[in-house]
Amino acid sequence: MRENLTQTIEDYLKTIYQFTLEHQRATTNQIAESLGVTPASVTGMLKKLAATEPPLVEYKKHYGVLLTPAGEKIALEIVRHHRLLEMFLVQMLGYEWDEVHSEADRLEHHISEAFEERIAEALGDPQRDPHGNPIPTRELAIQKLNDIPLRSLQPGQKGVVQRVRETDPELLRRVAELGLVPGAHFEVLEYSPLDENLLLAIAGQPVSVVLGKGITNQIFVKAI
Amino acid sequence: MRENLTQTIEDYLKTIYQFTLEHQRATTNQIAESLGVTPASVTGMLKKLAATEPPLVEYKKHYGVLLTPAGEKIALEIVRHHRLLEMFLVQMLGYEWDEVHSEADRLEHHISEAFEERIAEALGDPQRDPHGNPIPTRELAIQKLNDIPLRSLQPGQKGVVQRVRETDPELLRRVAELGLVPGAHFEVLEYSPLDENLLLAIAGQPVSVVLGKGITNQIFVKAI
DNA sequence: AATCGAATTTAGTGTAGCCTAATTAAGAAA
DNA sequence: TTTCTTAATTAGGCTACACTAAATTCGATT
Numbered sequence: 001m002r003e004n005l006t007q008t009i010e011d012y013l014k015t016i017y018q019f020t021l022e023h024q025r026a027t028t029n030q031i032a033e034s035l036g037v038t039p040a041s042v043t044g045m046l047k048k049l050a051a052t053e054p055p056l057v058e059y060k061k062h063y064g065v066l067l068t069p070a071g072e073k074i075a076l077e078i079v080r081h082h083r084l085l086e087m088f089l090v091q092m093l094g095y096e097w098d099e100v101h102s103e104a105d106r107l108e109h110h111i112s113e114a115f116e117e118r119i120a121e122a123l124g125d126p127q128r129d130p131h132g133n134p135i136p137t138r139e140l141a142i143q144k145l146n147d148i149p150l151r152s153l154q155p156g157q158k159g160v161v162q163r164v165r166e167t168d169p170e171l172l173r174r175v176a177e178l179g180l181v182p183g184a185h186f187e188v189l190e191y192s193p194l195d196e197n198l199l200l201a202i203a204g205q206p207v208s209v210v211l212g213k214g215i216t217n218q219i220f221v222k223a224i
Numbered sequence: 225m226r227e228n229l230t231q232t233i234e235d236y237l238k239t240i241y242q243f244t245l246e247h248q249r250a251t252t253n254q255i256a257e258s259l260g261v262t263p264a265s266v267t268g269m270l271k272k273l274a275a276t277e278p279p280l281v282e283y284k285k286h287y288g289v290l291l292t293p294a295g296e297k298i299a300l301e302i303v304r305h306h307r308l309l310e311m312f313l314v315q316m317l318g319y320e321w322d323e324v325h326s327e328a329d330r331l332e333h334h335i336s337e338a339f340e341e342r343i344a345e346a347l348g349d350p351q352r353d354p355h356g357n358p359i360p361t362r363e364l365a366i367q368k369l370n371d372i373p374l375r376s377l378q379p380g381q382k383g384v385v386q387r388v389r390e391t392d393p394e395l396l397r398r399v400a401e402l403g404l405v406p407g408a409h410f411e412v413l414e415y416s417p418l419d420e421n422l423l424l425a426i427a428g429q430p431v432s433v434v435l436g437k438g439i440t441n442q443i444f445v446k447a448i
Numbered sequence: 449a450a451t452c453g454a455a456t457t458t459a460g461t462g463t464a465g466c467c468t469a470a471t472t473a474a475g476a477a478a
Numbered sequence: 479t480t481t482c483t484t485a486a487t488t489a490g491g492c493t494a495c496a497c498t499a500a501a502t503t504c505g506a507t508t
Binding site for chain 3: 006008037038040041044045048061062063
Binding site for chain 2: 494
């Protein structure tokens, strides 16, 4: 199995991994939406992934899929590739944090183990990628996070940004301009449920953040 | 055409480019051999490449193919990617010159223009790759070479290694051990046609070079 | 000019992964 | 329980790119 994996299969496994992290399972429609294919195509692929030796997913009709250990291993390898690449692009090639996602998304399927090792070493085995997401170790262990969405904080609470789960370059640039990068300290000043507007103090400066499409739902923080 | 190019098509064009450089054309069997597919498959693909708009190759049945300007442009982009990547792997990630070929062969199809530009800049727009092959410029101009195979030199002649056209890691390592890397000065001492054995002086030291599988046909030099 | 072998092309298939359209199953609401 | 909506699956097809086996063409040699 470790050989002849197509990019397609790797993409399915990665997607399933991401959804199961948040929702305990991945559904056909979610996967289809995320990969830009039709649900019918997903059903076909899930059957195939469940029929390999060893099986890569556990598939229950009309319910959804989980990764098997074999499937999770592959997903974590891809996630490690992706996040190491993002770090590499920023630190060694001078990319901005909003430019790395699409590049890493293509390259993650094509770098060798040797390449992975060399950039990990050159970067000093980083624990997090530029967006604050944890990078699985060489042994594919990944740290569990207990951060919470920024939106869930109440006025008066203070916190530190942990990670930004967002891939859209436009939005990432706006977030960076506000200074809401991993490590940034802030305090929630006000929240108006009507227009979903949030007023924060970031590094002492009051800043108004608009929750367009739930941006602040994608910013994970730790309350302090 | 510039979009939706498959890796397969890029590989065909690159292969055709290499053969036409040396033999003024590429034949079906050469391409098949080089890509590891059957001649029948090549015929099918050549027809397709000749039928695109604009056509990528000029195809004459039972004769062979040439690249059109459009096809050559794509081939040169891939060659530029490949050679820049090789240089990048050696200079920035510490690869040995025998390790870079296969890695670059995969990555060349998947890096963006932005990636290309950044490594070119980081490397200071190199003219040659680690094996001495010329790197097409940003505008895809490539320098013409007038170097000659080492084998063609007569005893008594002196020369400088220009490039090593070989991809096999085993052989590359042996060549490097002998010191026959680009820039190396040498003198031909003896040649025995019987066992195809060549005796050289490299940096003053006499070295015996065996022409197994024509290694010295792959080493290109300039006589001085 | 006829012949022969190697190179090439044609014809017919197979597999991966996608699609649309039609059907079925699940779960919420009546 | 029955009904309705939405999610998911099945059935049938399409395209890209490979393959094998059979037929053809070229060009060299008689």
